[in-house]
Amino acid sequence: MSNLLELQQVEAYIQQYHILHDISFEVPKGEVTVLLGRNGAGKTTTLRTIMGLNQASGGSIIYNDKEIGQLKTHSIAQNGIGYVPEDQGIFDNLTVGENLKVAMKKEDEETTTRMEWVLGLFPDLQKFWKKPGGQLSGGQKQMLAIARAYVNENELLLIDEPSKGLAPIIVEKVMESIQQMKEQTTILLVEQNFLMASKIGDRFYIIDDGQTIHNGQMDELKNDKALMKKYLGIA
Amino acid sequence: MNLRHIERSTWIYIAFALLLFIVPFLFTGRSMLFMIMQVFIFGIFAMSYDLLLGYTGIISFGHAMFFGIGAYSAAIVMDLNDSTLLSLAAGVLVAVIIAAIVSFIAGILTLRLKSHFYAMLTLALAGLFLVAAEKWTSLTGGGEGFTFRLPEFLRDSGTMYMICLISLVVFFFGLRRFTKSPLGKVLVAIRENENRTESLGFQVLHYKVIVSVIAGVIASFAGVLYVLSLRFIDTSVFAVDVTLDALLMTIIGGVGTLIGPLIGAGLVEFAHHWLSDLADVHWIFERWIILYGIVYILAVIFFPLGIAGTIQSKFSNRVTKGLSKK
Amino acid sequence: MTAILETKDLAIAFGGHTAVDHISVQITEKKFTSIIGPNGAGKTTLFNLLSGQLSPTNGQILYKDQDITKLSTTKRTRLGIGRSFQITNVFPNLTVLENVRLAVQSQAKVRYQMLAHFKYYKQFEVRAMELLERVFLDTKADLRAVNLAHGEKRKLEMAMLLALDTEVLLLDEPTAGMSLEEVPAIIEVIKKIKEEEDRTIVLIEHKIDMIMDLSDEVLVLFHGELLAKGTPEEIIENETVQSAYLGGMYDEQLA
Amino acid sequence: MDLIVSLAINGLATGMLIFLLAAGLTLIFGLMDVLNFAHGGLFVWGAFSGVWVYNLTGNFMLGIAAAIVTGLILGAITEFLIIRPVYGNHIQQILITLGLMLVLGELIKVVFGPEQKSAVPPAFLDGSFMLGDIILIKYRLFIIAVGIFIFALTTFILKRTRIGLIVRAGVMNKEMVQSLGINIQFVFMAVFMVGAAMAALSGMLMAPYSGVIYAEMGLEFAILAFIVVVIGGMGSFKGSLFAAILVGLTQAFMAYYVPALSLAVNMLLMTAVLIFRPEGLFKVKG
Amino acid sequence: DEDASGESEDSSNGSDTEGEETTETVKIGVLASLTGALEAYGKQTRKGFELGLDYATDGTMEVAGKKIEVVFEDTETDPKVARQKAIGLLEDENVDFLVGSSSSGDTLAVTPLAEEYETIMVVEPAVADSITGSEYNDYIFRTARNSSQDAVAAAASIADEGVKIATLAPDSAFGQDGVAAFKKAATDLGADITHEEYADPAATDFTANIQKIIEADPDYLFVVWAGANTPWNQIADMKLQDQGIDITTGAPDIAALSTMSPLVGMKGFTVYYHTLPDNEVNDWLVKEHKERFDGEVPDLFTPGGMSAAISIVEALKKAEGDASADKLIDTMEGMSFETPKGTMTFRPEDHQALQSLYAITLEEKEGFDYPVPVLERVLSPEETAPPIKN
């Protein structure tokens, strides 16, 4: 069983603040790995550190058996890692179409098919094709952000809280899409919606105060009420 | 009103002000006095600029306009009348009123828009004033300017120095209080997030207009002091350079600090003086503007908070670190 | 059962797209009303109209029977309509405490006071701290707001809204992005306000369990129109709502 | 009639020159959202280096090439050292580029000496010819042509290629563009270099037009360029073209019919626009 | 009533002396634009002034038994700096004379100080009429020609009975005063001013202005221009000369002359060009200047600087070393002295030096990359005398 991504004792600072102390986890190929944890635990920071948007100050980040900790963000992305940020990162003044076009690395047939699939998934995007991204509703922005990560063929997708602000029916769609994607793309997911996380996740890590404190198979967690109470504060 | 409630920094500033009242007379000649006077005048001017830029986040490219309005008002009134205290007072009054009206109109017109519109409108208005000063030769003497007489008691440079210093002290402590008032806090909020301020129930435009009028009036007063110290006026008071100087002083000293612009004014005036004096040593100092520009660029990159701002943030970091430890 | 807020034939179009489509609805005083609907249904836009961020292309808004359609955001806030934002919107470089203090100040009568020192208004600070405790942020009072994690910013938003001390609270997804552990806490806060302070609360949320738990009345928006209105129980049974909005997941969510 | 045509043509030429001047500014502001007050500095450097090579070799085209190269090099250095730390912060941009403006303007005097320099149009563009009773100055026709060419070229690049999109996206959210695998720093530098080259080119073209160049002209013309950019709508290429021509024509006709106001024409135009159409004549979408 | 501090006595020595001697010294403070927009002019003044002292003292830097010290200060063409430097010179350096400066604004900011400190100020090369006119005080002497002299010279070089003249000038006090003075002088000589055209001082396009001048159809177009944005190209492009309109203007310094190649053949006047005057002082100046400065010839304001220096040395000689202002004013009023531009005389009424100016034609010459002013005739000091205190 090969790991596509592996973090070993990663540490990171934001300005002078020590945010990540010891993050270690593995993301096996073809699975959905979920990061859980309280607000402010460091989940987003972890994803940003993988993307190179935040410099790791210690430990190593290994992707496809290569250390990528020192690479620039754009090279990391070129290596096949896609990212859906927590704040969606919509280009406010670009239209929906332009937002998607910026993301497209190639203009071949395959990309076109993918695009069609994505638009089928989120018909709203098709409808508002010419609307500036900044004027979309909160949920529409979230769809656009996800769609933008889908149009390219990525080996690994980092998705930060995709269900945030989405109507239940759309959350379902996103879940479906992730399940479909799974065949070719490995996914690292940060998700607060436990219902969703537990449904599509294969394995989980719990982060607290910048440290990975627990991990296991999702099924175990789902059935272990004590564990859930302990780490996630839910009954 | 207990003395113990006065902040420590206030004592420091008061001590420093007292020093300024005495020391120059012990150690310096009149040309140095003149220079320190210029520091005070431009310090006041830069503080008024900081009110806009540092506290409220408004950039103006035409702040010189108010400086010039003050300068010309005073000079013209005194030129047309006898050189008495009364005509000086009239001059100040005219300066303040015109500046208030102009800043009010400019503010009402553009402050509802994004910041650079105010910048460009003030630039345009300042340009129009410059043209007016050029063309209305009967009143302004055109580009060559004119000299005028001062009331007797002001010809003494010691008196003039005192007037400048007292003005500075009054404005400094006045503005300091102003920025720490509830209204001052709203200005900072506007700088940080205008929309949010609006939806908290503050009428942002009112605040911006208030601050632009205050800044305009103070700048105008600085202009009055400037012509009094120079006893000569020409159109250069309306030049873009004057605005740029205020900008540089504010930045180098530290935006949003009040003491910063004063430090900046001192630094710029003195550096200017010393560096250009070094021209005899090496020709490069004749091009002191290059050094000045480079220092300035470095300041923006490495000390975006300016001198005062950097010191202040060092200090407050220590405080918060201390807090978070416990 | 008087209506505190009322819209009459309220509509707004962006370009050709009608985001709020001639909605006439009454919000009952001191009741808890929730608004649900798919993404892009016009919920936030409706809030924007109520709070004055947008002005309608058609229709009227009445607050306590007074026509406020033409009033500015500021005026409405002072009349008593406060709101929180879907996307966090705080003063990034001010401390958490300062953020809230500003909100407290805006309700006091010293808005244009420029001569007195801020310290004379100790009561603002006390009140602000109180509110921070209410939302469990008191330990972070001295941090700059940028440095808060997302969920913490949402709490700050809540505190600022409470500080405005308005009769009507419009809450736009106050728990979006909050961790499971903390959602109940915020719900507690909201409940407490509802019970103790006698306010009118309007909530936009996608969390169905929360809606069920809190609401007295639910409005469903769909494509800018008012699709349904009723008690939570009525709404959840409504088949159109089920197919247009809830999908299959809500059963499990409720379970 | 002849008079009107003649005034119009000359106004158009002035307008085109102003457009060339403003084009680099608009490009950099419109695409990268950078307020570059050092534009005037790049402009003077283009003028001096171009004229220097032109006077040395006698070849006008070489002079133009030299100006462009100077612009590219200065653009690269400026972007790397000065602009990079301040992306996204207008106030800092204004400040730092003003500092650079001081340095560039003064450095001219060190490198080329403090005196003004003169430049004449090359033989093939020198003089004028009569068309009926209308005097057509060749060099002005040349400027009009260059202006149209630059406008067409830039419009094409922005509209038809992905570059424009990437740069605009990069300004709004740099991290996100990088996360999409684009080396945005490289793209930014390239755009800035092109903008700087435009400034330098317009400096060089200005030299034979006015006959003299001097170190202080940078700030003067930069302000003019800014006025035009504001009138046209910040960041709108079309707007800048339109506003520049408007300014050129207004100047020409006002100078003839209402000479008393000609000094204040630009400022009045801008004031009027800011009051009645604050977003500029051509509002940028979004 | 002055509160001059006791400090100023121990001031440092000027740059031009060995210093240690105990002989009495006379100190001169020169204010000039050594940087900034008028830098080129300021530097000419400085060179001229240094050469002038050398010439007048035969290289001894002594006059009437007193050592001469000079301090140069840069006004940066900024009235504030000018005033500050002037105060420095008067207070800290205790100078006996002020000289300067390159811009009229700088000069006007300083002249009241001359009166206040009762110190003679020799104005060079600022031209504004008001310096020796409305703003005159007894301590001001001017070796530079003033605007009116320029205008009178310009008129003298072309005006005649029945000649029709149009004018073009920047729309500023400088341009308007220049034209007004010219108009008076020209009409006195019988000419008609048929059209006055004013252009934006910062204009780049003069088409409209030139168009109007063509319509007025004068014999001559008199241009007063000072900025760097010259109208010459466009005047040539619009073929004024082909349409029978001759151009006339004051020839500027050499750098600016090179922008005037379109105007070859033009008749005008100038303050100075090194080949124009025919006297020993000028011969010495040209020779020395070339020797010291790499073969360069003196330019427009070099002889002015020299004249200012000579006037001071002459005055001290006549006053036998007495540097008190009262004595000097007496001495200098009506004093004549030899300069590179021939004999100058300080007119007693307004202390303006009457001096020669030169009517010239611009000609193309082998080996010069600018049109060279060739002498038509010398306009005598009497001929160019301006109205008193206008």
Ligand SMILES: Nc1ncnc2c1ncn2[C@@H]1O[C@H](COP(=O)(O)OP(=O)(O)OP(=O)(O)O)[C@@H](O)[C@H]1O
């Ligand atoms: N720019 C910053 N400066 C200082 N501290 C920061 C900054 N950004 C984030 N932090 C801190 O880093 C910690 C981790 O933040 P992060 O955003 O990674 O949390 P998270 O687990 O994603 O939380 P959430 O669930 O709320 O999104 C938080 O305590 C936050 O306060």
Ligand SMILES: Nc1ncnc2c1ncn2[C@@H]1O[C@H](COP(=O)(O)OP(=O)(O)OP(=O)(O)O)[C@@H](O)[C@H]1O
């Ligand atoms: N300023 C605007 N300009 C143009 N269209 C807008 C603007 N604001 C909102 N819209 C459009 O109006 C519609 C309603 O948006 P709104 O934000 O009200 O949705 P919402 O119900 O809050 O959705 P969500 O649950 O996703 O937040 C959307 O289609 C959106 O694209």
Ligand SMILES: [Mg+2]
């Ligand atoms: Mg997060």
Ligand SMILES: [Mg+2]
């Ligand atoms: Mg919404």
